Amino acid sequence: MIEMQSVYKTYPNGVTALNGIDVTIEQGEFVYVVGPSGAGKSTFIKLIFREEKPSKGSIIINNKDVPKMKWKDVPYLRRDIGVVYQDFKLLPKMTIYENVAFALEVIEETPKNIRKRVMEVLDLVGLKNKARFIPDELSGGEQQRVAIARAIVNHPKLLIADEPTGNLDPDTSWEIMKILEEVNASGTTVIMATHSKEIVNTVKKRVIAIEGGLIARDEHRGEYGYEI
Numbered sequence: 001m002i003e004m005q006s007v008y009k010t011y012p013n014g015v016t017a018l019n020g021i022d023v024t025i026e027q028g029e030f031v032y033v034v035g036p037s038g039a040g041k042s043t044f045i046k047l048i049f050r051e052e053k054p055s056k057g058s059i060i061i062n063n064k065d066v067p068k069m070k071w072k073d074v075p076y077l078r079r080d081i082g083v084v085y086q087d088f089k090l091l092p093k094m095t096i097y098e099n100v101a102f103a104l105e106v107i108e109e110t111p112k113n114i115r116k117r118v119m120e121v122l123d124l125v126g127l128k129n130k131a132r133f134i135p136d137e138l139s140g141g142e143q144q145r146v147a148i149a150r151a152i153v154n155h156p157k158l159l160i161a162d163e164p165t166g167n168l169d170p171d172t173s174w175e176i177m178k179i180l181e182e183v184n185a186s187g188t189t190v191i192m193a194t195h196s197k198e199i200v201n202t203v204k205k206r207v208i209a210i211e212g213g214l215i216a217r218d219e220h221r222g223e224y225g226y227e228i
């Protein structure tokens, strides 16, 4: 589902973030992306949903040539990709229900179907009873669960999580991890950038380590491999 060949990224300020990335990720995989700060992990992730364009190289996602895609076609690419961030990025003045419903493609969806789907995903993340709350009334872990519900409400083929447990305590991090595994078990590809040695070394998955803009390791059931 994801194929990168000889991908380079140099930002306009001259910093080279990626220095020749070759990788293939199949539909249904769960992949951790690890590596030191500044290694290029976020850049790697941003290239997947056309938040950034590579300076050189080919990126094919779901048979779409991402760098060559016209701006008007980018929303179609993004419809197949849910994204979860470290800082949740919920809309603060909207309810939990509205935060999730907002992300639904309303085209051809009846209000009844939207309601059904929103409540279904809120149930999946265990927050059906908080639909009327606003984000500030929820704990960090609950807010991250809302962000996951919002990211998967459209049934994306791919879920990208950029440090999803970075702001959470260990117990809450494990809850988030459990939900991401459930999402993956339903067939969704999950790519998770993380600094959590505990999670990577406990819940064994494919590990792609990026160092200095290159893939330093790519291992099935790999280890975190760094001290922090």
Ligand code: ADP
Pocket (backbone or CB within 6 Å): 011, 012, 013, 015, 016, 017, 035, 036, 037, 038, 039, 040, 041, 042, 043, 044
């Ligand atoms: P990581 O996510 O592993 O910390 P990043 O992809 O964020 O790494 O960054 C890789 C390198 O690219 C770093 O040197 C960083 O400072 C630089 N960089 C990231 N984003 C930009 C940007 N928008 N403009 C210029 N340099 C950037």
Ligand code: ADP
Pocket (backbone or CB within 6 Å): 050, 051, 052, 053, 071
């Ligand atoms: P390029 O301008 O080189 O084709 P992109 O299409 O990736 O590069 O655009 C870079 C950024 O500029 C995008 O992330 C987006 O924020 C903005 N952008 C580009 N085209 C449009 C557009 N038609 N409407 C709104 N924003 C745009």
